[in-house]
Structure formats: structure tokens, C-alpha cells
Amino acid sequence: MNKQTIRDLPDEAVRGRRVLVRVDFNVPLEADGRVGDDTRIRESLPTLSHLLDRGARVVLLSHLGRPKGKPDPKYSLAPVADRLRDLLAGPDVAFIPASAGAAVVEATRSMRDGSVLLLENTRFHAAEESNDEALARAFAELGDVFVNDAFGSAHRAHASTEGVARHLRPAVAGLLMEKELEYLGRALATPERPFVAILGGSKISGKIDVIEQMLPKVDHMLIGGAMACTFFRAMGLETGKSLVEEDRVDMARDLLARGGEKLVLPTDARVAPAIDQPAAAATVARDRILPGAAMFDIGPASAAAFAAIIRTGRTVVWNGPMGVFETAGFEVGTRAVADAMAEATRAGATTIVGGGDSAAAVAEFGLADAMRHVSTGGGASLEFLEGKTLPGVDVLDERVA
Numbered sequence: 001m002n003k004q005t006i007r008d009l010p011d012e013a014v015r016g017r018r019v020l021v022r023v024d025f026n027v028p029l030e031a032d033g034r035v036g037d038d039t040r041i042r043e044s045l046p047t048l049s050h051l052l053d054r055g056a057r058v059v060l061l062s063h064l065g066r067p068k069g070k071p072d073p074k075y076s077l078a079p080v081a082d083r084l085r086d087l088l089a090g091p092d093v094a095f096i097p098a099s100a101g102a103a104v105v106e107a108t109r110s111m112r113d114g115s116v117l118l119l120e121n122t123r124f125h126a127a128e129e130s131n132d133e134a135l136a137r138a139f140a141e142l143g144d145v146f147v148n149d150a151f152g153s154a155h156r157a158h159a160s161t162e163g164v165a166r167h168l169r170p171a172v173a174g175l176l177m178e179k180e181l182e183y184l185g186r187a188l189a190t191p192e193r194p195f196v197a198i199l200g201g202s203k204i205s206g207k208i209d210v211i212e213q214m215l216p217k218v219d220h221m222l223i224g225g226a227m228a229c230t231f232f233r234a235m236g237l238e239t240g241k242s243l244v245e246e247d248r249v250d251m252a253r254d255l256l257a258r259g260g261e262k263l264v265l266p267t268d269a270r271v272a273p274a275i276d277q278p279a280a281a282a283t284v285a286r287d288r289i290l291p292g293a294a295m296f297d298i299g300p301a302s303a304a305a306f307a308a309i310i311r312t313g314r315t316v317v318w319n320g321p322m323g324v325f326e327t328a329g330f331e332v333g334t335r336a337v338a339d340a341m342a343e344a345t346r347a348g349a350t351t352i353v354g355g356g357d358s359a360a361a362v363a364e365f366g367l368a369d370a371m372r373h374v375s376t377g378g379g380a381s382l383e384f385l386e387g388k389t390l391p392g393v394d395v396l397d398e399r400v401a
């Protein structure tokens with residue numbers, strides 16, 4: 001990576017200094033207000049420990065949910081402070097219900113070395129998402145050094161991700177950010193082969209740029225999810241009530257022609273009259289989908305074929321579930337892919353899961369630890385795989401040669 005990270009900072013640059021860290025604590029909250037899946041908090045610990053061990057005063061900024069630009073107690077980060085305190089087990093963790101202004105600056109100045117101050121949800125300011133200059137400057141007053149460790153927010157040019165870094169130097173990457181960029185970057189730039197991509201999910205339109213970007217680079221591209229149905233239509237097959245994007249059929253036809261042998265589509269499907277009728281599901285060949293049925297998962301022959309290819313891979317990148325995995329009965333294809341990836345991982349392959357729903361599926365199957373890397377950023381990993389520049393990364397200090 002050509003960006004500086006916290007490991008490039010000399011200890012004097014952080015000891016006793018206010019280090020403003022943009023983290024991605026956008027975690028699910030339970031009905032009782034407590035933190036649900038705390039993966040994103042735990043993934044920030046290496047960066048926080050690195051700084052705390054060196055006596056930094058760590059000031060944390062994050063967004064949570066979509067509070068529409070004004071304070072909303074439903075989206076307070078207060079419960080996150082409690083979980084962070086438990087996870088860090090030692091350093092003081094304080095929380096204040098504001099993220100900018102004179103009182104917050106004062107609070108950052110009266111911190112003890114080696115302690116943490118978590119600020120309130122940045123999206124309580126409408127100016128956050130509009131990347132307002134004044135808010136960016138206000139955030140910049142909260143630290144002497146800026147660290148961006150929020151990979152999951154790096155594709156958004158917001159005041160706390162991109163704007164602030166234009167007013168606060170040094171501005172460097174955290175360890176989670178570095179890890180995410182290294183796994184995804186290496187997979188795209190210097191993949192060990194065979195390189196297998198697995199794409200699924202609901203819409204081809206959201207993934208078209210990823211397909212375009214990755215098709216020339218991979219050895220095999222496996223297509224599942226509802227996306228496969230748009231390809232079926234392009235092949236002239238009946239797709240019944242399946243989710244098909246009519247306006248992308250020509251594009252799918254073009255990809256089929258260009259992809260040749262690389263592009264692997266399901267040969268069979270799990271179909272049902274409706275999504276809430278998994279008990280009525282049947283397996284059919286892909287050219288036997290009836291007008292009254294819809295495809296909700298890849299079929300068993302396809303799952304076996306996909307798994308066999310995945311097991312040969314030395315680099316495997318997965319984005320998008322193979323079916324409606326949220327419904328019991330339609331998770332089988334997605335589970336087969338996850339199992340095969342776990343097997344590939346055990347055989348030494350670099351396996352990477354990107355995409356929020358794919359990561360959720362892997363977690364649900366209890367296989368998150370069986371992968372080499374599960375990205376904490378759904379949208380960000382997608383944009384990275386599309387070859388786009390992430391504004392929150394772009395703005396950071398370059399490493400000098």
C-alpha cells in the first residue's frame with residue numbers, strides 16, 4: 001500500500017497527543033438498545049491498542065445508522081462505548097453526547113494519556129454527509145493526528161472520512177484499513193492462480209462494474225443469485241416469476257459472449273411459486289423453469305459444480321449470496337459456497353468475502369473464522385473491486401519512497 005499507516009508514525013508523534021481516529025462503529029443495535037454483532041468494534045482493537053500502548057489520547061469518531069442529519073437517541077453511540085470498554089478491558093473509555101464544538105475540544109484537551117473518548121454519532125450533523133467544510137474543520141480541531149480506520153465508510157466522501165483529513169496532518173491509515181486494502185488489493189493486482197470470483201445477490205445492475213473489472217483478471221467467474229436469471233433470459237430461457245432485470249438482458253448477452261468458458265452459470269435451480277413457500281420448492285434444470293415459478297436458489301448440481309471449482313482456487317473472492325439465504329430452505333447454495341471456501345482456506349488459498357449480506361451469511365453459518373478475510377465494508381469492498389478510488393483512502397498521506 002502506498003499510504004502511510006500508524007506504523008509509520010514515530011512514537012513521539014502519538015505519545016501524549018490527541019489522535020483522532022475515524023472508526024466504523026456502524027453496528028446493529030438490539031431491541032433493548034445493546035450492541036448486537038460487535039465484529040466492527042473488535043476489528044478496530046488492533047489500531048486502538050497500538051495507539052494506547054504508546055500513550056496516545058484516542059478520540060473516536062463514527063457514524064451509526066441513518067439518523068437523517070439530526071440527533072436521534074435511537075442512533076446514539078452510547079451503547080457502543082459500553083461494549084468498547086468491555087472489549088478493551090483496561091483503558092478508560094469515556095463518551096460525550098456531541099462530536100464537535102468548543103466543549104468537545106475542551107474534553108479532548110483534558111484527557112489522560114492512554115485513554116479513549118468516544119464522541120456521538122457524526123451523522124447527527126446534516127453537514128457530515130454533505131462533507132461541509134466548516135464541519136470538517138471542526139472535526140480537525142479534535143486531534144493533532146488523524147487516523148482513518150473506517151474501511152466500511154471509505155467509499156463516502158463525508159466530513160469525518162475525507163473532509164477532516166484535508167485539515168489535519170499527518171493523516172494516515174489504521175491497521176484495519178491497511179488489512180482490508182492489502183487483501184483486496186493483492187487479490188486484484190497479483191492473485192495466486194487459479195483465481196475464482198463468485199458473484200451473486202439480487203441485482204446484476206449493482207454488480208455490473210465488478211463483473212467488467214474482474215472478468216479479465218479471473219480464471220473462473222461463478223454467477224449465482226437472482227443475477228443468474230438475467231443471464232438465463234439472455235440465453236433465451238423461460239425465467240417465470242424470477243427477479244430479472246429486463247434492461248440488463250443485452251448487457252448479460254454481451255458478457256456471455258465475451259466471458260466464454262470463464263463464465264459459469266447454474267445448470268439447475270431451486271424454484272417455488274413464491275418466496276414464502278420454501279416447502280413447495282422443487283429442483284429443476286435451468287431450461288425447465290415454469291411461468292408460475294421463481295428461482296430462489298441455485299440447484300444441487302450447480303452447487304456441487306461451483307464447490308468443485310472453488311476448491312481448485314488459490315485466490316477466491318466472493319460477493320453476493322447464491323440465493324435467498326435469509327429463508328430456511330433457500331440457503332443451501334450459499335452454504336455450499338461458504339463450505340467450499342472454508343475447505344479452500346484450509347488448503348492454503350486466500351479466500352475473501354466482500355458484501356454485507358455475504359458476510360452476514362458466513363457469520364450465520366459460523367464460518368467467519370474459516371475464511372482468510374471477511375471484509376467489514378460491504379459497499380466499500382464492492383467499490384474497491386470495481387476499481388474505483390476510495391475518497392477516504394485517497395486523501396491520506398502518501399508513503400515517501
Ligand code: ADP
Binds near residue numbers: 200295296354
Ligand atoms: P451483498 O450484500 O453480499 O453484496 P447483495 O446485497 O447484492 O449481496 O444481495 C443480497 C440479497 O440478494 C439477499 O437479500 C438475497 O435474499 C438476495 N437474493 C439472492 N438470490 C436471490 C434470488 N434468486 N431471488 C431473489 N433475491 C435473491
Ligand code: MG
Binds near residue numbers: 355357378
Ligand atoms: Mg447487500
